[in-house]
Amino acid sequence: MAEDTKNFKVSEFACKCGCGKDNIDQRVMNMAQTIRDALGVPVHVNSGCRCPEHNRKEGGVPKSKHLTGKAADLSCSKGAAVMFETVKRLYGEGKLPDLDYCIRYRTFIHIDCGGKRNNLWEIRK
Ligand SMILES: [Zn+2]
Ligand SMILES: [Zn+2]
Structure with a gap:
């Protein structure tokens, strides 16, 4: 069971249909908090944990990785490009050791700790 961080409640990472609250990886919440601290503005959790039905x-x-509570999609007023660069910087500084994958979409970023892939950074439309 994950615990709230300074700016995030566990419920913000639960599935939109209300399930999956017990299935959230604390590392995802901690990463979101580290990113939020660096950005200095409120960060919205577009999507955290998803049950199979909601994921479809x-x-x-x-x-x-949303199915196992190991991923989150985040957005903020500074935009996805600034968030992506911020995550890259933090990772380079060793402040996001649990990060396995980061995707920049047009309006949000995806982060997860669901295991290493061939590449860490990706940009999609
Ligand atoms: Zn659900
Ligand atoms: Zn995602």
Whole structure:
């Protein structure tokens, strides 16, 4: 069971249909907090944990890390480009050791600790 951080409640990372609250990886919340601290503005959790049904509705891939509570999609007033660069900087400084994958979308970023992939950084439309 994850615990709230300074600026994030566990419930913000729960599935939108209300389930999955016990399934959230603390590392995702801690990463979101580190990113939020660096940005200095409120960060919105667009999507955290998803149950299989909700994941299908959102158009998530079948093996999405959101299913295991190890991923979050985040947005803020500074925009996805600034967030992406901030995450890169923090990672380079060793402040996001749990980060396994980061995708920059047009309006938000995806972060997860669902295991290393071939690449860490990706940009999608
Ligand atoms: Zn659900
Ligand atoms: Zn995502």
